[in-house]
Amino acid sequence: MGRMNVTAMRYLDAEHFRVLVSVEMGMKKTTKWTLKDLCKHQLCAFERSKKIDGYRLTIRGYDFLALRALTSRSVVGSVGNQIGIGKESDVYVGGDPDLKDLCLKFHRLGRTSFRKVKDKRDYHNKRKNASWLYLSRLAAAKEFAFLKALHERGFPVPTAIDVSRHLVVMQFIEGKTLCNVQELNDPGALYSRCMSLIMKLARHGLIHGDFNEFNIILVEDEKIVMIDFPQMVSIDHLNAEYYFDRDVECIRTFFKRRFDYESEIWPRFSDIERKSNMDVLIEASGFTKKMQNDLNKAYDEGNFKAHEEGENDNSGTDSEDEEDDFETDQGDDESDPESLEDLLEEEESEESEDDVDKEELQAENVEAQQQQIVLSKNSRFNDWLDTATSQVDNIDLNGYQRECFNDVDKADHEAIPCGTVPETTSERLAAQHEPETEETEAAEVPVPRRKKAPAKANSIATSVATFTPEEIKQKVKLDMQRNKQKTRLKVKGKQSAVNRGRKENRDLIGEYAGWI
Numbered sequence: 001m002g003r004m005n006v007t008a009m010r011y012l013d014a015e016h017f018r019v020l021v022s023v024e025m026g027m028k029k030t031t032k033w034t035l036k037d038l039c040k041h042q043l044c045a046f047e048r049s050k051k052i053d054g055y056r057l058t059i060r061g062y063d064f065l066a067l068r069a070l071t072s073r074s075v076v077g078s079v080g081n082q083i084g085i086g087k088e089s090d091v092y093v094g095g096d097p098d099l100k101d102l103c104l105k106f107h108r109l110g111r112t113s114f115r116k117v118k119d120k121r122d123y124h125n126k127r128k129n130a131s132w133l134y135l136s137r138l139a140a141a142k143e144f145a146f147l148k149a150l151h152e153r154g155f156p157v158p159t160a161i162d163v164s165r166h167l168v169v170m171q172f173i174e175g176k177t178l179c180n181v182q183e184l185n186d187p188g189a190l191y192s193r194c195m196s197l198i199m200k201l202a203r204h205g206l207i208h209g210d211f212n213e214f215n216i217i218l219v220e221d222e223k224i225v226m227i228d229f230p231q232m233v234s235i236d237h238l239n240a241e242y243y244f245d246r247d248v249e250c251i252r253t254f255f256k257r258r259f260d261y262e263s264e265i266w267p268r269f270s271d272i273e274r275k276s277n278m279d280v281l282i283e284a285s286g287f288t289k290k291m292q293n294d295l296n297k298a299y300d301e302g303n304f305k306a307h308e309e310g311e312n313d314n315s316g317t318d319s320e321d322e323e324d325d326f327e328t329d330q331g332d333d334e335s336d337p338e339s340l341e342d343l344l345e346e347e348e349s350e351e352s353e354d355d356v357d358k359e360e361l362q363a364e365n366v367e368a369q370q371q372q373i374v375l376s377k378n379s380r381f382n383d384w385l386d387t388a389t390s391q392v393d394n395i396d397l398n399g400y401q402r403e404c405f406n407d408v409d410k411a412d413h414e415a416i417p418c419g420t421v422p423e424t425t426s427e428r429l430a431a432q433h434e435p436e437t438e439e440t441e442a443a444e445v446p447v448p449r450r451k452k453a454p455a456k457a458n459s460i461a462t463s464v465a466t467f468t469p470e471e472i473k474q475k476v477k478l479d480m481q482r483n484k485q486k487t488r489l490k491v492k493g494k495q496s497a498v499n500r501g502r503k504e505n506r507d508l509i510g511e512y513a514g515w516i
């Protein structure tokens with residue numbers, strides 16, 4: 001009996017086993033129903049890309065994963081109303097299991113912005129696909145690290161409670177954002193508090209970078225709480241002075257505009273005396289320089305409404321995680337009745353049923369329209385006939401006859417008998433529609449010749465072909481060529497997957513031809 005070869009186990013890490021477990025889970029028979037349910041609840045979505053078809057996690061799905069993790073840790077017990085929509089986040093009021101208020105901040109970053117980045121450059125050295133999952137997670141990790149560190153050092157910030165994926169749970173601050181405050185008891189005191197806070201941060205080695213009326217909550221006794229520091233930088237940053245001055249200027253401008261308060265004193269970058277290295281400490285807390293760089297690059301791209309459009313956008317796969325999940329060979333699935341394919345087939349058949357219904361409906365509509373057109377043509381013709389008949393009945397035919405022959409050579413006129421002119425138009429029309437014999441007879445009636453026929457623009461119909469046979473041949477040839485060049489319509493959904501599978505099979509058979 002030979003020994004089991006387990007050498008490979010030494011070289012496999014946790015990630016390998018995670019994926020292995022996912023494959024194991026994916027082989028369970030319940031998968032297709034579960035996936036169907038998840039899609040129904042918009043927690044994941046079917047996605048078709050150039051090479052692979054599969055499912056991707058949606059923002060909602062990611063939210064649920066984070067909430068689930070935090071509920072299982074007994075951090076979150078309930079989710080309430082949305083209290084803020086920022087450029088980079090959705091903020092909700094929540095509750096812990098004892099129903100104490102919490103602030104739940106879901107970071108939304110980078111789906112579209114990342115797409116743009118991806119087009120332009122290799123964003124992460126080895127990591128080909130930085131995803132919205134990754135960027136949102138980074139933003140949350142950064143906020144949590146800063147909140148924790150600042151709170152521990154006595155800064156007025158919400159208490160950091162927990163973080164999972166892109167969701168930061170923090171203390172809920174009851175108050176008003178400064179932008180919503182119209183009046184103050186003591187604007188001077190609040191101005192000093194704001195400036196002191198900027199200086200205190202700087203002494204600890206940090207610059208907020210977005211210190212303005214939207215990121216300051218006014219609480220009891222006109223005290224302030226600072227929120228939201230995605231762009232916090234070190235005072236050693238290359239552009240530190242610029243960011244510092246911008247923060248100071250934002251506050252000065254706001255106080256002048258809103259409270260008509262202007263002070264001659266404001267802090268300068270040169271006044272800063274560093275007392276601690278919080279920027280270094282935060283880096284040590286796990287939020288590395290690389291993470292910082294990744295995040296800053298995403299912020300530079302600037303489209304933070306990505307999560308709003310991302311949900312409807314199914315083109316292309318973005319996420320590394322997603323691609324990892326999908327890069328499994330689905331060849332076997334085709335023969336497996338319990339596979340994902342079945343689920344897709346159902347979707348497809350539903351789709352095609354819909355299509356059939358639509359086509360039938362369209363055909364019926366077209367038929368009805370055609371009938372209407374025919375009917376309206378008939379009735380219009382009858383109307384026209386009636387009006388024309390009554391109008392022409394009123395015409396003085398004898399007068400018309402006189403006028404008509406005015407120009408005709410009198411001799412000719414006299415020589416040629418005019419034949420019997422019908423009394424009424426009905427008679428004329430009847431005469432026109434008489435059978436052939438009568439027409440022949442009428443043709444035999446000599447018609448007075450005009451001397452000079454008045455020039456009129458008439459339409460000309462001819463049955464002679466304007467194309468030579470050569471030209472027609474060439475055109476047909478060209479059409480055939482064009483038809484060949486036409487790219488085939490791409491079939492959506494499952495059908496394309498089946499086609500792709502067939503093509504692969506054909507190629508494979510071709511490859512092995514002659515070997516067997």
Ligand SMILES: Nc1ncnc2c1ncn2[C@@H]1O[C@H](COP(=O)(O)OP(=O)(O)OP(=O)(O)O)[C@@H](O)[C@H]1O
Nearest residue numbers: 083084086087088089091103158171172173227228
């Ligand atoms: N801890 C909190 N307690 C109460 N309300 C909060 C808290 N954190 C955020 N908010 C509310 O949510 C809103 C958005 O929060 P925040 O500024 O952190 O999000 P953001 O996406 O970074 O916004 P932006 O970048 O557009 O300023 C705030 O204006 C505030 O009203």
